[in-house]
Amino acid sequence: xxxxxxxxxxxxxxxxxxxxxxxxxxxxxxxxxxxxxxxxxxxxxxxxxxxxxxxxxxxxxxxxxxxxxxxxxxxxxxxxxxxxxxxxxxxxxxxxxxxxxxxxxxxxxxxxxxxxxxxxxxxxxxxxxxxxxxxxxxxxxxxxxxxxxxxxxxxxxxxxxxxxxxxxxxxxxxxxxxxxxxxxxxxxxxxxxxxxxxxxxxxxxxxxxxxxxxxxxxxxxxxxxxxxxxxxxxxxxxxxxxxxxxxxxxxxxxxxxxxxxxxxxxxxxxxxxxxxxxxxxxxxxxxxxxxxxxxxxxxxxxxxxxxxxxxxxxxxxxxxxxxxxxxxxxxxxx
Ligand SMILES: Nc1nc2c(ncn2[C@@H]2O[C@H](COP(=O)(O)OP(=O)(O)O)[C@@H](O)[C@H]2O)c(=O)[nH]1
Ligand SMILES: [Mg+2]
Numbered sequence: 237x238x239x240x241x242x243x244x245x246x247x248x249x250x251x252x253x254x255x256x257x258x259x260x261x262x263x264x265x266x267x268x269x270x271x272x273x274x275x276x277x278x279x280x281x282x283x284x285x286x287x288x289x290x291x292x293x294x295x296x297x298x299x300x301x302x303x304x305x306x307x308x309x310x311x312x313x314x315x316x317x318x319x320x321x322x323x324x325x326x327x328x329x330x331x332x333x334x335x336x337x338x339x340x341x342x343x344x345x346x347x348x349x350x351x352x353x354x355x356x357x358x359x360x361x362x363x364x365x366x367x368x369x370x371x372x373x374x375x376x377x378x379x380x381x382x383x384x385x386x387x388x389x390x391x392x393x394x395x396x397x398x399x400x401x402x403x404x405x406x407x408x409x410x411x412x413x414x415x416x417x418x419x420x421x422x423x424x425x426x427x428x429x430x431x432x433x434x435x436x437x438x439x440x441x442x443x444x445x446x447x448x449x450x451x452x453x454x455x456x457x458x459x460x461x462x463x464x465x466x467x468x469x470x471x472x473x474x475x476x477x478x479x480x481x482x483x484x485x486x487x488x489x490x491x492x493x494x495x496x497x498x499x500x501x502x503x504x505x506x507x508x509x510x511x512x513x514x515x516x517x518x519x520x521x522x523x524x525x526x527x528x529x530x531x532x533x534x535x536x537x538x539x540x541x542x543x544x545x546x547x548x549x550x551x552x553x554x555x556x557x558x559x560x561x562x563x564x565x566x567x568x569x570x
Pocket of ligand 1: 432
């Protein structure tokens with residue numbers, strides 16, 4: 237292999253190997269083609285990638301994918317976004333989901349109880365988040381489909397056990413496993429949950445965990461983990477107990493916030509906004525993009541908007557490129 241392949245290319249190639257369906261393979265191949273260094277030494281590889289793209293395209297046209305080909309571990313999405321629980325065996329992932337949602341995953345004091353993904357809906361105020369309980373990350377024992385599932389999730393919640401003397405080596409294993417995949421690169425957002433805060437010795441172990449996170453957290457996740465607690469340099473986990481319920485209210489908020497979403501409400505002139513029916517949009521969404529989410533005609537004909545929210549005085553006239561915040565109310569004028 238030529239020695240000068242870039243990290244971007246290597247990541248794309250890894251994505252290709254981990255892809256579970258033709259569309260994902262195609263995306264990865266195209267990224268490989270665009271990131272491969274273009275010179276004589278890679279001409280053969282470039283031609284090979286092009287050939288694979290052409291063949292895959294042909295195949296996809298001949299054989300459109302159907303629901304019947306869906307793998308059993310592929311979940312149907314629900315709610316505003318999906319957060320996947322990732323952690324070592326016995327960290328209390330299943331107990332967390334059982335305490336916070338309508339789901340009833342099996343909870344047991346022996347490892348590897350959870351074998352298939354179990355989704356549950358966690359409600360935070362007026363939004364629903366799909367939280368997925370998963371089999372554990374453990375050397376040689378994690379199911380082969382785990383990376384593929386995590387490639388499709390919106391955010392990862394790393395769950396660690398403050399009652400476990402082996403906390404640090406378990407956490408190392410989980411972080412090492414993730415490091416060997418393109419998941420952190422692909423899924424830019426993560427949070428850390430320090431569970432079983434009710435255990436003896438939890439406070440000391442929490443400090444050890446924070447030190448580990450300071451150095452061992454994938455670079456791609458430092459920003460989101462730090463934004464949710466502590467700082468980018470010294471991220472703080474959500475400290476909870478799935479058993480006693482301590483910390484679970486903040487964790488609900490965390491599940492929403494890690495998704496990088498905002499809630500925007502619309503109102504008609506002279507009327508009140510309906511706070512039960514948020515438009516859930518990506519952070520960074522502008523007035524015109526929100527208008528398009530309401531109805532494409534609003535976006536087409538928008539003259540101006542009025543805004544009530546954190547960064548405006550009540551009813552302030554704003555332009556189409558004004559960036560919205562969580563909780564904003566807009567009145568669209570066409
Ligand atoms: N002390 C304590 N034990 C817990 C807590 N959450 C779960 N457990 C126990 O830890 C064991 C593993 O829990 P489980 O949810 O099955 O872990 P998973 O393998 O991560 O899904 C079970 O015996 C649970 O009763 C907690 O918050 N505090
Ligand atoms: Mg479990």
